[in-house]
Amino acid sequence: MKLSEKKLLKKKEQILFSALEIINKRGYSGATMEEIAADLFMTKGSLYYYFKNKSDLMYQCHNFVLSHAIEDLEAILQHEKGSAADILKKMIEIHLEYAIDEKEVFNLIMDPKLYFNEEQLELVLKLRKKYENLFHEIIIRGIQNKEFHIAEPSIVRMIMLGAMNWVQQWYNPEGRLSKEDVITIYLEYIMKILM
Amino acid sequence: MKLSEKKLLKKKEQILFSALEIINKRGYSGATMEEIAADLFMTKGSLYYYFKNKSDLMYQCHNFVLSHAIEDLEAILQHEKGSAADILKKMIEIHLEYAIDEKEVFNLIMDPKLYFNEEQLELVLKLRKKYENLFHEIIIRGIQNKEFHIAEPSIVRMIMLGAMNWVQQWYNPEGRLSKEDVITIYLEYIMKILM
DNA sequence: TTAAAAATTAAATCTGGATTCAATAAAATG
DNA sequence: CATTTTATTGAATCCAGATTTAATTTTTAA
Numbered sequence: 001m002k003l004s005e006k007k008l009l010k011k012k013e014q015i016l017f018s019a020l021e022i023i024n025k026r027g028y029s030g031a032t033m034e035e036i037a038a039d040l041f042m043t044k045g046s047l048y049y050y051f052k053n054k055s056d057l058m059y060q061c062h063n064f065v066l067s068h069a070i071e072d073l074e075a076i077l078q079h080e081k082g083s084a085a086d087i088l089k090k091m092i093e094i095h096l097e098y099a100i101d102e103k104e105v106f107n108l109i110m111d112p113k114l115y116f117n118e119e120q121l122e123l124v125l126k127l128r129k130k131y132e133n134l135f136h137e138i139i140i141r142g143i144q145n146k147e148f149h150i151a152e153p154s155i156v157r158m159i160m161l162g163a164m165n166w167v168q169q170w171y172n173p174e175g176r177l178s179k180e181d182v183i184t185i186y187l188e189y190i191m192k193i194l195m
Numbered sequence: 196m197k198l199s200e201k202k203l204l205k206k207k208e209q210i211l212f213s214a215l216e217i218i219n220k221r222g223y224s225g226a227t228m229e230e231i232a233a234d235l236f237m238t239k240g241s242l243y244y245y246f247k248n249k250s251d252l253m254y255q256c257h258n259f260v261l262s263h264a265i266e267d268l269e270a271i272l273q274h275e276k277g278s279a280a281d282i283l284k285k286m287i288e289i290h291l292e293y294a295i296d297e298k299e300v301f302n303l304i305m306d307p308k309l310y311f312n313e314e315q316l317e318l319v320l321k322l323r324k325k326y327e328n329l330f331h332e333i334i335i336r337g338i339q340n341k342e343f344h345i346a347e348p349s350i351v352r353m354i355m356l357g358a359m360n361w362v363q364q365w366y367n368p369e370g371r372l373s374k375e376d377v378i379t380i381y382l383e384y385i386m387k388i389l390m
Numbered sequence: 391t392t393a394a395a396a397a398t399t400a401a402a403t404c405t406g407g408a409t410t411c412a413a414t415a416a417a418a419t420g
Numbered sequence: 421c422a423t424t425t426t427a428t429t430g431a432a433t434c435c436a437g438a439t440t441t442a443a444t445t446t447t448t449a450a
Contacts (some may be wrong), residue, residue, distance in 0.1 A: 019348020027306065027309075029309060037285040099244055109304050109364075110306075111222065111305075114220075114222075114224060143335075150384070152380050152384075155372075155380045155384065156379065156384055157375070158358075158361055158362070158365055159358040159381065159385065160358075160359070161361060162357045162359070162360060162362070162364070163353075163354040163358045163361075164357070165353075165357060166353055166354070166356060166358075166360065166361070167353070167357070167363065168355020169357070170303075170353055177350075181351070184355065185347050185350045186350065188362040189345070189347075189350065189351055189354055189388050189390075190354065191386050192387050192390065193384050193385075193387050193388060195387065
Protein backbone atom coordinates (compact mmCIF):
# COMPACT_ATOMS: atom_id res chain seq x y z
CA MET A 1 0.00 0.00 0.00
CA LYS A 2 1.30 3.41 -0.96
CA LEU A 3 2.12 5.93 1.68
CA SER A 4 -0.56 8.27 0.42
CA GLU A 5 -3.16 5.55 0.80
CA LYS A 6 -2.09 4.91 4.35
CA LYS A 7 -2.36 8.58 5.12
CA LEU A 8 -5.80 8.66 3.61
CA LEU A 9 -6.94 5.81 5.78
CA LYS A 10 -5.42 7.34 8.84
CA LYS A 11 -7.17 10.62 8.22
CA LYS A 12 -10.43 8.83 7.63
CA GLU A 13 -10.01 7.14 10.93
CA GLN A 14 -9.30 10.39 12.71
CA ILE A 15 -12.47 11.86 11.26
CA LEU A 16 -14.38 8.77 12.29
CA PHE A 17 -13.14 9.11 15.84
CA SER A 18 -13.93 12.76 15.92
CA ALA A 19 -17.42 11.98 14.67
CA LEU A 20 -17.87 9.25 17.26
CA GLU A 21 -17.04 11.73 19.95
CA ILE A 22 -19.33 14.44 18.67
CA ILE A 23 -22.18 12.00 18.15
CA ASN A 24 -21.80 10.74 21.71
CA LYS A 25 -21.96 14.32 22.87
CA ARG A 26 -24.79 15.59 20.68
CA GLY A 27 -26.58 12.62 19.19
CA TYR A 28 -26.87 11.92 15.48
CA SER A 29 -28.99 14.92 14.61
CA GLY A 30 -27.11 17.30 16.84
CA ALA A 31 -23.75 16.40 15.31
CA THR A 32 -22.86 18.88 12.57
CA MET A 33 -20.18 18.49 9.95
CA GLU A 34 -18.89 21.83 11.15
CA GLU A 35 -18.23 20.64 14.68
CA ILE A 36 -16.76 17.34 13.62
CA ALA A 37 -14.30 19.17 11.40
CA ALA A 38 -13.50 21.86 13.95
CA ASP A 39 -12.49 19.16 16.39
CA LEU A 40 -9.63 18.31 14.05
CA PHE A 41 -8.90 21.92 13.13
CA MET A 42 -10.24 21.33 9.65
CA THR A 43 -13.04 23.00 7.76
CA LYS A 44 -16.21 21.11 7.05
CA GLY A 45 -15.49 21.21 3.32
CA SER A 46 -12.60 18.81 3.61
CA LEU A 47 -14.69 16.14 5.29
CA TYR A 48 -16.25 15.64 1.90
CA TYR A 49 -12.87 14.68 0.54
CA TYR A 50 -13.00 11.65 2.82
CA PHE A 51 -16.68 10.88 3.18
CA LYS A 52 -19.41 11.12 0.62
CA ASN A 53 -21.79 12.97 2.90
CA LYS A 54 -23.03 13.20 6.43
CA SER A 55 -25.16 10.09 6.35
CA ASP A 56 -22.16 8.17 5.07
CA LEU A 57 -20.12 9.32 8.02
CA MET A 58 -22.91 8.65 10.51
CA TYR A 59 -23.38 5.22 9.05
CA GLN A 60 -19.70 4.38 9.37
CA CYS A 61 -19.80 5.41 13.00
CA HIS A 62 -22.84 3.36 13.88
CA ASN A 63 -21.41 0.45 12.02
CA PHE A 64 -18.06 0.74 13.64
CA VAL A 65 -19.44 0.50 17.15
CA LEU A 66 -22.09 -2.06 16.38
CA SER A 67 -19.56 -4.29 14.64
CA HIS A 68 -17.24 -4.14 17.59
CA ALA A 69 -20.05 -5.06 19.91
CA ILE A 70 -20.88 -8.00 17.69
CA GLU A 71 -17.28 -9.15 17.75
CA ASP A 72 -17.19 -8.94 21.51
CA LEU A 73 -20.33 -11.00 21.83
CA GLU A 74 -19.19 -13.54 19.30
CA ALA A 75 -15.93 -14.02 21.13
CA ILE A 76 -17.78 -14.87 24.28
CA LEU A 77 -20.37 -16.97 22.60
CA GLN A 78 -17.78 -19.07 20.86
CA HIS A 79 -15.01 -19.36 23.35
CA GLU A 80 -16.49 -19.06 26.80
CA LYS A 81 -17.06 -22.44 28.27
CA GLY A 82 -19.60 -22.06 31.10
CA SER A 83 -23.35 -22.63 31.24
CA ALA A 84 -25.73 -20.78 28.93
CA ALA A 85 -26.69 -18.64 31.88
CA ASP A 86 -23.10 -17.64 32.52
CA ILE A 87 -22.52 -16.79 28.89
CA LEU A 88 -25.72 -14.83 28.65
CA LYS A 89 -24.78 -12.89 31.74
CA LYS A 90 -21.48 -11.96 30.21
CA MET A 91 -23.30 -10.81 27.07
CA ILE A 92 -25.72 -8.69 29.03
CA GLU A 93 -22.82 -7.12 30.80
CA ILE A 94 -21.17 -6.20 27.55
CA HIS A 95 -24.35 -4.83 26.09
CA LEU A 96 -24.93 -2.62 29.11
CA GLU A 97 -21.39 -1.36 28.95
CA TYR A 98 -21.82 -0.30 25.35
CA ALA A 99 -25.18 1.26 26.09
CA ILE A 100 -23.71 3.31 28.89
CA ASP A 101 -20.27 4.16 27.56
CA GLU A 102 -21.26 4.74 23.95
CA LYS A 103 -24.61 6.21 24.85
CA GLU A 104 -25.33 7.87 21.54
CA VAL A 105 -23.36 6.04 18.88
CA PHE A 106 -24.39 2.64 20.12
CA ASN A 107 -27.96 3.77 20.12
CA LEU A 108 -30.22 0.93 19.19
CA ILE A 109 -33.17 2.98 20.25
CA MET A 110 -32.74 5.71 17.67
CA ASP A 111 -34.70 5.35 14.51
CA PRO A 112 -32.22 4.55 11.75
CA LYS A 113 -34.67 5.74 9.13
CA LEU A 114 -33.98 9.27 10.25
CA TYR A 115 -30.27 9.27 9.58
CA PHE A 116 -29.43 6.67 6.98
CA ASN A 117 -30.30 6.29 3.35
CA GLU A 118 -32.08 3.27 2.00
CA GLU A 119 -29.00 1.22 1.29
CA GLN A 120 -27.37 2.00 4.61
CA LEU A 121 -30.63 1.35 6.38
CA GLU A 122 -30.75 -2.13 4.97
CA LEU A 123 -27.23 -2.85 6.17
CA VAL A 124 -27.89 -1.42 9.60
CA LEU A 125 -31.01 -3.50 9.99
CA LYS A 126 -29.10 -6.56 8.91
CA LEU A 127 -26.40 -5.85 11.47
CA ARG A 128 -28.93 -5.26 14.20
CA LYS A 129 -30.59 -8.51 13.32
CA LYS A 130 -27.24 -10.23 13.57
CA TYR A 131 -26.69 -8.67 16.95
CA GLU A 132 -30.09 -9.82 18.18
CA ASN A 133 -29.41 -13.24 16.86
CA LEU A 134 -26.46 -13.72 19.12
CA PHE A 135 -28.80 -13.33 22.05
CA HIS A 136 -31.25 -15.63 20.38
CA GLU A 137 -28.62 -18.32 20.02
CA ILE A 138 -27.66 -18.38 23.64
CA ILE A 139 -31.26 -18.36 24.77
CA ILE A 140 -32.00 -21.34 22.56
CA ARG A 141 -28.93 -23.10 23.84
CA GLY A 142 -30.15 -22.56 27.38
CA ILE A 143 -33.56 -23.93 26.55
CA GLN A 144 -32.14 -27.05 24.97
CA ASN A 145 -29.88 -27.39 27.98
CA LYS A 146 -32.93 -27.24 30.22
CA GLU A 147 -31.28 -24.32 31.94
CA PHE A 148 -34.04 -21.94 30.82
CA HIS A 149 -37.70 -22.81 30.87
CA ILE A 150 -39.45 -20.49 28.50
CA ALA A 151 -41.83 -21.07 25.63
CA GLU A 152 -41.31 -17.79 23.74
CA PRO A 153 -37.61 -17.19 23.24
CA SER A 154 -38.16 -14.40 20.71
CA ILE A 155 -40.35 -12.39 22.98
CA VAL A 156 -38.04 -12.97 25.89
CA ARG A 157 -35.16 -11.74 23.79
CA MET A 158 -37.09 -8.58 22.92
CA ILE A 159 -37.99 -8.00 26.54
CA MET A 160 -34.36 -8.30 27.50
CA LEU A 161 -33.09 -6.05 24.74
CA GLY A 162 -35.72 -3.42 25.43
CA ALA A 163 -34.92 -3.44 29.12
CA MET A 164 -31.21 -3.12 28.42
CA ASN A 165 -31.46 -0.40 25.80
CA TRP A 166 -33.64 1.67 28.05
CA VAL A 167 -30.73 2.11 30.39
CA GLN A 168 -29.39 4.89 28.22
CA GLN A 169 -32.59 6.88 28.69
CA TRP A 170 -32.27 7.18 32.42
CA TYR A 171 -28.79 6.28 33.58
CA ASN A 172 -26.80 9.15 34.95
CA PRO A 173 -23.19 8.51 35.90
CA GLU A 174 -23.47 11.20 38.59
CA GLY A 175 -26.38 9.40 40.24
CA ARG A 176 -26.70 6.98 43.11
CA LEU A 177 -25.51 3.95 41.19
CA SER A 178 -22.23 3.25 39.47
CA LYS A 179 -22.21 1.52 36.13
CA GLU A 180 -21.11 -1.64 37.89
CA ASP A 181 -24.01 -1.42 40.33
CA VAL A 182 -26.47 -1.05 37.52
CA ILE A 183 -25.04 -4.01 35.70
CA THR A 184 -25.19 -6.19 38.79
CA ILE A 185 -28.79 -5.27 39.50
CA TYR A 186 -29.89 -5.63 35.89
CA LEU A 187 -28.32 -9.05 35.75
CA GLU A 188 -30.17 -10.18 38.81
CA TYR A 189 -33.59 -9.14 37.57
CA ILE A 190 -33.23 -9.94 33.92
CA MET A 191 -32.10 -13.47 34.61
CA LYS A 192 -35.25 -14.08 36.57
CA ILE A 193 -37.24 -13.91 33.38
CA LEU A 194 -35.60 -17.08 32.18
CA MET A 195 -36.35 -19.22 35.20
CA MET B 196 -68.77 30.66 25.53
CA LYS B 197 -69.34 32.42 22.25
CA LEU B 198 -70.12 30.44 19.15
CA SER B 199 -66.94 31.63 17.47
CA GLU B 200 -64.89 30.37 20.38
CA LYS B 201 -66.53 27.00 20.18
CA LYS B 202 -65.78 26.83 16.49
CA LEU B 203 -62.21 27.74 17.16
CA LEU B 204 -61.82 24.98 19.69
CA LYS B 205 -63.47 22.50 17.39
CA LYS B 206 -61.14 23.38 14.57
CA LYS B 207 -58.16 23.13 16.86
CA GLU B 208 -59.32 19.69 17.81
CA GLN B 209 -59.70 18.66 14.21
CA ILE B 210 -56.19 19.78 13.50
CA LEU B 211 -54.96 17.94 16.57
CA PHE B 212 -56.59 14.74 15.37
CA SER B 213 -55.23 15.17 11.90
CA ALA B 214 -51.78 15.69 13.40
CA LEU B 215 -52.15 12.62 15.61
CA GLU B 216 -52.91 10.57 12.55
CA ILE B 217 -50.06 11.91 10.49
CA ILE B 218 -47.59 11.53 13.36
CA ASN B 219 -48.65 7.93 13.83
CA LYS B 220 -48.07 7.39 10.14
CA ARG B 221 -44.80 9.26 9.73
CA GLY B 222 -43.34 9.92 13.15
CA TYR B 223 -42.67 13.34 14.60
CA SER B 224 -40.00 14.38 12.16
CA GLY B 225 -41.76 12.90 9.16
CA ALA B 226 -44.96 14.77 9.86
CA THR B 227 -45.05 18.01 7.85
CA MET B 228 -47.37 20.94 8.40
CA GLU B 229 -48.23 20.55 4.74
CA GLU B 230 -49.56 17.03 5.10
CA ILE B 231 -51.40 17.74 8.33
CA ALA B 232 -53.19 20.61 6.64
CA ALA B 233 -53.86 18.74 3.41
CA ASP B 234 -55.64 16.07 5.40
CA LEU B 235 -58.25 18.68 6.30
CA PHE B 236 -58.24 20.33 2.87
CA MET B 237 -56.55 23.37 4.30
CA THR B 238 -53.26 25.02 3.47
CA LYS B 239 -50.40 24.87 5.89
CA GLY B 240 -50.58 28.61 6.42
CA SER B 241 -53.86 28.41 8.27
CA LEU B 242 -52.50 25.96 10.81
CA TYR B 243 -50.61 28.90 12.21
CA TYR B 244 -53.88 30.61 12.93
CA TYR B 245 -54.57 27.85 15.44
CA PHE B 246 -51.14 26.76 16.62
CA LYS B 247 -48.11 28.85 17.27
CA ASN B 248 -45.76 26.58 15.36
CA LYS B 249 -44.98 22.98 14.60
CA SER B 250 -43.42 22.15 17.92
CA ASP B 251 -46.49 23.56 19.65
CA LEU B 252 -48.69 21.23 17.66
CA MET B 253 -46.41 18.25 18.20
CA TYR B 254 -46.32 18.98 21.88
CA GLN B 255 -50.10 19.14 22.15
CA CYS B 256 -50.32 15.78 20.45
CA HIS B 257 -47.80 14.05 22.67
CA ASN B 258 -49.43 15.60 25.70
CA PHE B 259 -52.88 14.61 24.62
CA VAL B 260 -52.04 10.95 24.35
CA LEU B 261 -49.76 10.80 27.35
CA SER B 262 -52.37 12.52 29.52
CA HIS B 263 -55.01 10.06 28.47
CA ALA B 264 -52.72 7.19 29.30
CA ILE B 265 -52.09 8.69 32.71
CA GLU B 266 -55.80 9.03 33.34
CA ASP B 267 -56.36 5.43 32.38
CA LEU B 268 -53.66 4.25 34.73
CA GLU B 269 -54.85 6.45 37.55
CA ALA B 270 -58.36 5.13 37.22
CA ILE B 271 -57.12 1.60 37.67
CA LEU B 272 -54.69 2.44 40.40
CA GLN B 273 -57.35 4.20 42.44
CA HIS B 274 -60.44 2.17 41.85
CA GLU B 275 -59.39 -1.34 41.06
CA LYS B 276 -59.57 -3.50 44.17
CA GLY B 277 -57.38 -6.57 43.56
CA SER B 278 -53.84 -7.40 44.59
CA ALA B 279 -50.92 -5.23 43.57
CA ALA B 280 -50.02 -7.89 41.04
CA ASP B 281 -53.45 -7.73 39.47
CA ILE B 282 -53.41 -3.97 39.26
CA LEU B 283 -49.92 -3.91 37.85
CA LYS B 284 -50.94 -6.43 35.23
CA LYS B 285 -53.81 -4.24 34.17
CA MET B 286 -51.44 -1.29 33.93
CA ILE B 287 -48.99 -3.20 31.81
CA GLU B 288 -51.82 -4.20 29.55
CA ILE B 289 -52.83 -0.59 29.08
CA HIS B 290 -49.30 0.54 28.45
CA LEU B 291 -48.77 -2.08 25.81
CA GLU B 292 -52.00 -1.14 24.12
CA TYR B 293 -50.93 2.47 23.85
CA ALA B 294 -47.49 1.47 22.66
CA ILE B 295 -48.98 -0.66 19.92
CA ASP B 296 -52.02 1.35 18.89
CA GLU B 297 -50.46 4.79 19.16
CA LYS B 298 -47.08 3.62 18.02
CA GLU B 299 -45.65 7.01 17.14
CA VAL B 300 -47.54 9.60 19.16
CA PHE B 301 -47.23 7.62 22.36
CA ASN B 302 -43.57 7.26 21.75
CA LEU B 303 -41.67 7.29 24.99
CA ILE B 304 -38.62 6.10 23.18
CA MET B 305 -38.24 9.15 20.98
CA ASP B 306 -35.97 11.85 22.23
CA PRO B 307 -38.17 14.80 23.22
CA LYS B 308 -35.21 17.17 22.91
CA LEU B 309 -35.47 16.78 19.16
CA TYR B 310 -39.01 18.03 18.80
CA PHE B 311 -39.90 20.26 21.72
CA ASN B 312 -38.61 23.58 22.94
CA GLU B 313 -37.20 24.06 26.38
CA GLU B 314 -40.45 24.92 28.09
CA GLN B 315 -42.36 22.09 26.45
CA LEU B 316 -39.52 19.72 27.17
CA GLU B 317 -39.79 20.46 30.84
CA LEU B 318 -43.50 19.76 30.83
CA VAL B 319 -43.08 16.56 28.86
CA LEU B 320 -40.43 15.32 31.22
CA LYS B 321 -42.65 16.14 34.15
CA LEU B 322 -45.51 14.22 32.60
CA ARG B 323 -43.30 11.26 31.84
CA LYS B 324 -42.08 11.29 35.40
CA LYS B 325 -45.68 11.29 36.57
CA TYR B 326 -46.40 8.37 34.31
CA GLU B 327 -43.45 6.42 35.62
CA ASN B 328 -44.49 7.23 39.13
CA LEU B 329 -47.75 5.40 38.75
CA PHE B 330 -45.78 2.26 38.09
CA HIS B 331 -43.54 3.08 40.99
CA GLU B 332 -46.51 3.37 43.33
CA ILE B 333 -47.93 -0.01 42.55
CA ILE B 334 -44.56 -1.66 42.79
CA ILE B 335 -44.02 -0.15 46.21
CA ARG B 336 -47.49 -1.20 47.26
CA GLY B 337 -46.68 -4.74 46.20
CA ILE B 338 -43.45 -4.73 48.15
CA GLN B 339 -45.14 -3.51 51.31
CA ASN B 340 -47.79 -6.14 50.75
CA LYS B 341 -45.10 -8.76 50.55
CA GLU B 342 -46.44 -9.67 47.15
CA PHE B 343 -43.23 -8.62 45.44
CA HIS B 344 -39.79 -9.40 46.77
CA ILE B 345 -37.38 -6.97 45.21
CA ALA B 346 -34.78 -4.68 46.63
CA GLU B 347 -34.49 -2.18 43.79
CA PRO B 348 -37.94 -0.98 42.80
CA SER B 349 -36.64 1.87 40.65
CA ILE B 350 -34.48 -0.32 38.54
CA VAL B 351 -37.20 -2.90 38.24
CA ARG B 352 -39.55 -0.19 37.06
CA MET B 353 -37.04 0.91 34.43
CA ILE B 354 -36.54 -2.65 33.28
CA MET B 355 -40.26 -3.06 32.89
CA LEU B 356 -40.77 0.22 31.08
CA GLY B 357 -37.89 -0.40 28.73
CA ALA B 358 -39.16 -3.86 27.93
CA MET B 359 -42.62 -2.53 27.25
CA ASN B 360 -41.60 0.45 25.17
CA TRP B 361 -39.44 -1.73 23.01
CA VAL B 362 -42.53 -3.45 21.71
CA GLN B 363 -43.09 -0.64 19.27
CA GLN B 364 -39.71 -1.28 17.69
CA TRP B 365 -40.47 -4.78 16.60
CA TYR B 366 -44.18 -5.49 16.78
CA ASN B 367 -45.82 -6.02 13.45
CA PRO B 368 -49.59 -6.49 13.41
CA GLU B 369 -49.24 -8.66 10.31
CA GLY B 370 -46.91 -11.04 12.12
CA ARG B 371 -47.40 -14.32 13.94
CA LEU B 372 -48.78 -12.79 17.12
CA SER B 373 -51.87 -10.70 17.69
CA LYS B 374 -51.71 -7.74 20.02
CA GLU B 375 -53.53 -9.84 22.60
CA ASP B 376 -50.99 -12.64 22.30
CA VAL B 377 -48.15 -10.24 22.82
CA ILE B 378 -49.78 -8.75 25.87
CA THR B 379 -50.39 -12.17 27.38
CA ILE B 380 -46.83 -13.27 26.83
CA TYR B 381 -45.33 -10.02 28.05
CA LEU B 382 -47.40 -10.22 31.19
CA GLU B 383 -46.17 -13.68 31.92
CA TYR B 384 -42.50 -12.85 31.61
CA ILE B 385 -42.50 -9.39 33.07
CA MET B 386 -44.27 -10.49 36.21
CA LYS B 387 -41.53 -13.03 36.81
CA ILE B 388 -39.14 -10.21 37.55
CA LEU B 389 -41.09 -9.34 40.67
CA MET B 390 -41.12 -12.79 42.20
C1' DT C 391 13.65 21.05 -9.08
C1' DT C 392 9.40 20.55 -10.86
C1' DA C 393 5.24 18.66 -12.52
C1' DA C 394 1.58 15.95 -11.03
C1' DA C 395 -1.31 14.39 -7.33
C1' DA C 396 -3.39 15.04 -2.99
C1' DA C 397 -5.46 17.87 0.39
C1' DT C 398 -7.53 22.09 2.10
C1' DT C 399 -10.08 26.18 2.01
C1' DA C 400 -13.59 29.92 1.92
C1' DA C 401 -17.32 31.18 -0.23
C1' DA C 402 -21.34 30.17 -2.94
C1' DT C 403 -25.21 27.32 -3.45
C1' DC C 404 -28.71 24.16 -2.39
C1' DT C 405 -32.50 22.18 0.33
C1' DG C 406 -36.63 20.92 2.56
C1' DG C 407 -39.56 22.55 5.32
C1' DA C 408 -41.12 25.94 8.65
C1' DT C 409 -42.77 30.49 9.22
C1' DT C 410 -44.59 35.09 7.97
C1' DC C 411 -47.46 38.22 5.68
C1' DA C 412 -50.36 41.10 3.03
C1' DA C 413 -54.32 40.37 0.50
C1' DT C 414 -58.77 38.28 0.35
C1' DA C 415 -62.92 35.84 1.50
C1' DA C 416 -66.44 34.35 4.66
C1' DA C 417 -69.10 34.80 8.74
C1' DA C 418 -71.04 37.19 12.47
C1' DT C 419 -73.09 41.04 14.41
C1' DG C 420 -75.79 45.14 15.33
C1' DC D 421 -77.20 46.11 4.94
C1' DA D 422 -72.77 47.66 6.50
C1' DT D 423 -69.09 46.83 9.16
C1' DT D 424 -66.26 44.34 11.93
C1' DT D 425 -64.27 40.02 13.13
C1' DT D 426 -62.74 35.63 11.91
C1' DA D 427 -60.61 32.54 8.80
C1' DT D 428 -57.99 31.26 4.67
C1' DT D 429 -54.79 31.66 1.12
C1' DG D 430 -50.57 31.55 -1.90
C1' DA D 431 -46.56 33.47 -2.33
C1' DA D 432 -42.47 35.28 -0.22
C1' DT D 433 -39.11 34.65 3.21
C1' DC D 434 -36.34 32.47 6.41
C1' DC D 435 -33.30 29.04 8.27
C1' DA D 436 -29.76 25.92 9.68
C1' DG D 437 -26.96 23.03 7.91
C1' DA D 438 -25.43 20.14 4.21
C1' DT D 439 -23.14 20.11 -0.10
C1' DT D 440 -20.47 21.85 -4.15
C1' DT D 441 -16.97 24.29 -6.35
C1' DA D 442 -13.11 26.67 -8.10
C1' DA D 443 -9.03 28.34 -6.47
C1' DT D 444 -4.99 27.54 -3.66
C1' DT D 445 -1.63 25.17 -0.93
C1' DT D 446 0.91 21.17 0.29
C1' DT D 447 2.96 16.85 -0.58
C1' DT D 448 4.90 13.38 -3.34
C1' DA D 449 7.96 11.35 -6.34
C1' DA D 450 10.67 11.21 -10.62
